[in-house]
Amino acid sequence: MSTRTSPPTLPFAARADTLVGSVIDSSTSLLAAQSHDIVRFAMGSPAAEAIPTEVLAEIGTKTIGAGSPDAFxxxxxxxxxxxxxxxxxxxxxxxxxxxxxxxxxxxxxxxxxxxxxxxxxxxxxxxxxxxxxxxxxxxxxxxxxxxxxxxxxxxxxxxxxxxxxxxxxxxxxxxxxxxxxxxxxxxxxxxxxxxxxxxxxxxxxxxxxxxxxxxxxxxxxxxxxxxxxxxxxxxxxxxxxxxxxxxxxxxxxxxxxxxxxxxxxxxxxxxxxxxxxxxxxxxxxxxxxxxxxxHLDTHLATQRREYRLRKETMKEALTEHFDGVARWTDPEGGFFLWMTFEPAIDTEKLFEVALAEGVAFIPGNAFSPDRRFPDALRMCFASTPPDRIREGLARLRSAVDRLAGS
Structure with a gap:
């Protein structure tokens, strides 16, 4: 019986080399592996409390349960x-x-x-x-x-x-x-x-x-x-x-x-x-x-009010901690705010320090195939309540100072 001494050469398609994973999606697993408290500005998703869980559960009982035998x-x-x-x-x-x-x-x-x-x-x-x-x-x-x-x-x-x-x-x-x-x-x-x-x-x-x-x-x-x-x-x-x-x-x-x-x-x-x-x-x-x-119109109206509050809170906290250090966008909707450091900071290096400080974001280079944004980062304001937004940006400033000190 022969014993294999080296891994087999697999017949990959030419496109296999072009398959690029998602830094954003990978952040979910990375954050789940952390044992300390982290303010999560990374994943672009609605806040857990923004998902109409109870309404959907009630609808499910009526429309997917006994009343809809073909639902599966x-x-x-x-x-x-x-x-x-x-x-x-x-x-x-x-x-x-x-x-x-x-x-x-x-x-x-x-x-x-x-x-x-x-x-x-x-x-x-x-x-x-x-x-x-x-x-x-x-x-x-x-x-x-x-x-x-x-x-x-x-x-x-x-x-x-x-x-x-x-x-x-x-x-x-x-x-x-x-x-x-x-x-x-x-x-x-x-x-x-x-x-x-x-x-x-x-x-x-x-x-x-x-x-x-x-x-x-x-x-x-x-x-x-x-x-x-x-x-x-x-x-x-x-x-x-x-x-x-x-x-x-x-x-x-x-x-x-x-x-x-x-x-x-x-x-x-x-x-x-x-x-x-x-x-x-x-x-x-x-x-x-x-x-x-x-339900959708009422749900959207609630979310728009809440997301506006969260974005304004993030802007205020950014001004408090990063005025003169960075600039940022001012969206009129959606989930995201884009921050660029001036003078430049390597946000991939900052990510590791920030994670240890208890805050997560997505480094800017993840959003460019040519890696054009080493000094920028993306933050999602939608998924985090105001008090945690303030805490997260205080932690981010600590991370920036720690990186500069090193």
Whole structure:
């Protein structure tokens, strides 16, 4: 009997080298392994107390229990019809108003992104991404072997006017443009109306798919509404809109939706059937009950008030501890605030010290495939109550001073 003396050579696909893990998602396991108290600004999720657990449990008893014998069966790949209809009614009159044939239910917003890159991106295709951008979005593009072109973000979102020169320099037009236009992750910035219109014009000129990833648009707590890219596109098939219930109801349900040209739905169904057959039906039924029961509007109003309070608390604490040391964004909604140290501090080194001090964040380089933000970090204000926000930023200042002293 032979004895193996070296590990086998496994027949990896060429794309295996392009699979990039998520620093954000990995932070969940990292923080769970810590035994000391930590103020958690890292994960971009609603606060535990913001999830309507009792309402969902009551709905579950009625709609998934004895009253719904098929609740644990397979669902239609495009989504359970009662949820699609309830969602259609909920969106009526909003900037995301749509029609039934444009809606596809997905397993979270991430599946919507994966489907987009799977359907539209070939190896070597150019994909425009914001810089900084959502780690998981750029990682998904890379998993389909895209070449990424990073475009800067300022207080008005993606610097769209820089795109033509960047594309000319790249020597080819992008196959896909990926944007988070409202309360962007990680900066919190919102793409201005003028830039939204210009971005649509460029997508049409180049024939580029425009992935409109908007998980936070319903969480505006200040400022004026801006029409969504979906509304401005007026049915243009180049606009592919990704939405999710993860940020507005509960992330663990893993339910989102796509709004796309009806001609795409058969292809989306084919691609999704090769992934998971259908989105979790019990979760769809829970959300149907939540929507038809009239709970979403009340829930969102409560969350907007609370998130505004938490953001203002974070701004006040930042001014107290970091005035003259850093600058930060001032989002009008969503979950995130982006902080840049001046003079620069290596936030990856700071992360280790801060974790020991009892506070966690995501270092800026995680949000750029080219690692362009070594002196920045992202903090989620939505998941932490005001008193803990103040404590967390005091701990962060201690960590900065400790790092400087070392």
């Amino acid at each position: 069966d397979y669902a239609a790949t495009e989504g359970d019809m009662p949820l699609r209809v309830a969602l259609l009614d909920e969106l009526d009159g909003t900037s995301d108003a749509t029609t039934l044939e444009r809606l596809t239910i997905t397993s979270g917003g991430m599946q919507g992104l994966d489907l987009a890159f799977k359907i539209f991106v070939d190896p070597g295709d150019l994909v425009v991404v914001e810089s900084p951008t959502y780690t998981n979005g750029s990682a998904t593009a890379l998993s389909y072997q895209a070449d990424l072109l990073e475009v800067a973000v300022d207080d008005d979102g993606m610097v769209v006017e820089a795109l033509p020169e960047l594309v000319e320099r790249a020597g080819r037009t992008p196959k896909v443009i990926y944007t988070i236009p409202t309360f962007q992750n990680p900066s919190g910035a919102t793409l201005s109306l003028a830039r939204r219109e210009q971005l649509l014009e460029l997508a049409r000129e180049w024939g580029s798919m425009l992935i409109d990833d908007d998980p936070y648009g319903l969480l505006r707590f200040a400022g004026s509404e801006v029409p969504t890219l979906h509304e401005l596109a007026d049915g243009d098939p180049l606009v592919y809109s990704v939405r999710t219930f993860s940020k507005i109801v509960a992330p663990g349900l893993r339910v989102g939706w796509l709004d796309t040209d009806p001609s795409l739905q058969r292809l989306l169904i084919n691609a999704k059937q090769a992934m998971d057959t259908c989105t979790n039906l019990p979760a769809q039924r829970l959300l149907t009950g939540f929507l038809t029961g009239g």
